[in-house]
Amino acid sequence: MGSKFVACIHLSLAMIIVGSSVVFGKVITQTFPVFLASGLRFAIASLMMLPLLMKTEKNLFRIGKKDLARLIIMAFCGQFVFTVLMLLGLRYTSGIEAGIITSTSPAMMALVAFFLIRERPGLWRAVAVMLAVGGVISVNGLAGQVGIDPGHIIGNLMMTGAVVGEAFFLLMRKQISPSVSNIALAGYLCFAGFVMFLPFSLYQAIGFDFSSVSAGVWGAVVYFGAVFTVLAYLFWFRGVSKVSGSTAGVFSAFMPVSGVVLSCIFLKENFTMAHGVGMTLVLAGIFIMALAPEPGPGPGPDKPSSYA
Secondary structure (H helix, E strand, C coil), rough: CCCCHHHHHHHHHHHHHHHHHHHHHHHHCCCHHHHHHHHHHHHHHHHHHHHHHHHCCCCCCCCCCCHHHHHHHHHHHHHHHHHHHHHHHHHHCCCCHHHHCCHHHHHHHHHHHHHHHHHCHHHHHHHHHHHHHHHHHHHHCCCCCCCCCCCHHHHHHHHHHHHHHHHHHHHHHHEEEECCCCCHHHHHHHHHHHHHHHHHCCCCCCCHHHHCCHHHHHHHHHHHHHHHHHHHHHHHHHHHHHCCCCHHHHHHHHHHHHHHHHHHHCCCCCHHHHHHHHHHHHHHHHHHHHCCCCCCCCCCCCCCCCCC
């Protein structure tokens, strides 16, 4: 079996797992408070990452002050802000819409880069951004529907805010020294996320009845920490090292498809015309973003979209 084929399998699995996160996140938020669920997620991920890092990284605890400061900002945007807004948003919106909105992260990254560092996206990337915006508008039901629940809109706005946080997270990756490996960075971010959520999760844990949690929900928490936070990254890292950046970017299309299909199967959600239009626009934006020329020098995709 060729190495490129295996790489494509790894990239596909990574994106399918990332897409499934909205389903498991919605299950978790129906039982656990947000900060406690997030603390458990990063505790599980840190426990998984530590032995891996001890085995593969010789200079694990040697990191420069500048990289440490940037890593903390990165963790705040991608681990704290993204996770809180995503889990809160999932309480109000559907898994289908959450999956479609979070898949706009490549386009959101280009938009944030334009406003933050004045990086011109170029014609095709600008088209991709507009398609992504159109997709978000569509899934919000603004294409002629009436009687929209304000709480539902708030949930989608929270999901959009989560994507903005992730865009800052991805842009900060370019500021981290290349001497910090992708695996080491993943470990640092898991540890930082655990520390950031620790005081809030302990506070929520005091009055929480853990005995009321079903085995299925505990399984979702373990999946969220071990599979979504760690395994998806490892699959992506192995795959992206064998193919070009544009090829890897195309596999982001698996993410919204995974989220939509799994939401319909496990959450019994209905797929509407607005969802279909929104997903089509977002998928078109993903393909254009993946194939468009880079606006400037920088590393290729080193982590899956919406992995934060």
